Amino acid sequence: MTSPSIGNPCSDALFFKLSIILSIFSLSEDLFVYVNNGTISNCRAVNGGAVYVHSNLSTGNTVEAGATFEMVDGEISNCYASGTGNTSGGGAIFINATATETGNVASIATFNMSGGEMKTNSSNAMGGAVYSRGKVTMSNDAILNGNTTQNTGELLNDKDVYSGFGGAVFLMTETSNFVMNGGTITDCKSASGGGVMAYTS
Numbered sequence: 001m002t003s004p005s006i007g008n009p010c011s012d013a014l015f016f017k018l019s020i021i022l023s024i025f026s027l028s029e030d031l032f033v034y035v036n037n038g039t040i041s042n043c044r045a046v047n048g049g050a051v052y053v054h055s056n057l058s059t060g061n062t063v064e065a066g067a068t069f070e071m072v073d074g075e076i077s078n079c080y081a082s083g084t085g086n087t088s089g090g091g092a093i094f095i096n097a098t099a100t101e102t103g104n105v106a107s108i109a110t111f112n113m114s115g116g117e118m119k120t121n122s123s124n125a126m127g128g129a130v131y132s133r134g135k136v137t138m139s140n141d142a143i144l145n146g147n148t149t150q151n152t153g154e155l156l157n158d159k160d161v162y163s164g165f166g167g168a169v170f171l172m173t174e175t176s177n178f179v180m181n182g183g184t185i186t187d188c189k190s191a192s193g194g195g196v197m198a199y200t201s
Contacts, residue, residue, distance in 0.1 A: 037073040037116075040092075047131065048094030049079030049121060055097050055109040055134070068110040069093070075116060081123040081131070086199070089170055090131030091121030091147060097134040097175050108175065109134035113183070117143040124150050126197075127170030128188055135177045136169060142183030144168040149190040162190050166197035173200055 040050045053069045076092045083089060095109045111130065118129045128147035130136060138144075149164025164170075167188030171178055178196060185195045 035069075035071050035074055039074060040076045041078050043079045045081060045094075046083040047081055047088055048090045049081045049092055049123075050076045051093045052090075053093065053095045053109045053111060053134070068112065069095075070112045071114070071116050073115040076118045076129075077120055079121045081125070081127075083123075084125050086126055086165075086172070088131070089123040089126035089149070089164070089166075090129075091123040091127065092118045092129045093131070094127075095130065095132040095134040095136065110137075111135070112137045113139070113142045115140045115142055117145060118147060119143070119145040121147045122149070122151075123164060125164050126172070126199075127166045128164075128168055128190060130169045131166075131172065132169065132176050132178070133172050134175065135179075136171075137179045137181065138183040139181040140183065144183070144185045144195075145187055147188045160189070164190050165192045165199060166190055167194040169196045171196070171198040 043050045045052065051069055053067050055067050079092050081089050081091050081094065093111055095111050097109045111132065111134070113136075121129050123131070126149065128149050129144050147168050149162050149167060152161045152163055154161040167190035168185045169178060170193070176198065178198070188194050190197070
């Protein structure tokens with residue numbers, strides 16, 4: 001049986017549609033998307049070059065489970081997020097969670113990576129591979145390799161200069177959580193936090 005594959009040509013429209021589906025179903029119940037040993041490559045979007053996971057606003061103050069994307073083995077490569085500013089990015093994956101007016105988290109979007117590899121993805125802004133306002137877990141032999149934020153095209157001491165934060169993973173606000181139970185982050189680059197950057201506004 002052949003592993004599933006999404007490749008060139010794929011566009012903003014495909015993954016914008018995916019983000020809407022995730023968003024709609026997470027309004028009233030959990031949505032769990034499971035990818036086992038598949039490949040996503042050469043894709044592009046404003047946020048989340050390959051995948052956008054979104055959990056919507058709830059009027060209550062209790063924490064609710066939101067949308068979950070589970071990656072077991074497989075690969076996401078050469079994807080690009082074109083958005084600008086510190087609220088944009090995620091060359092491979094954008095994980096969004098919204099909060100109530102009182103600041104309590106209404107629902108948490110989650111990304112679990114168990115094995116597999118995200119490589120050579122890039123973001124024009126934050127998070128060369130992953131931009132997260134939710135929960136991110138790496139385990140087993142998961143690899144984040146060669147992901148970057150924007151290369152400015154300039155050189156400093158004969159080395160490339162990068163803008164943006166979080167060459168591999170960018171965590172935005174106090175709703176973010178990153179757990180690394182195994183795996184490797186290697187050769188990722190950005191202006192700050194070549195591997196992982198945690199930021200609160």
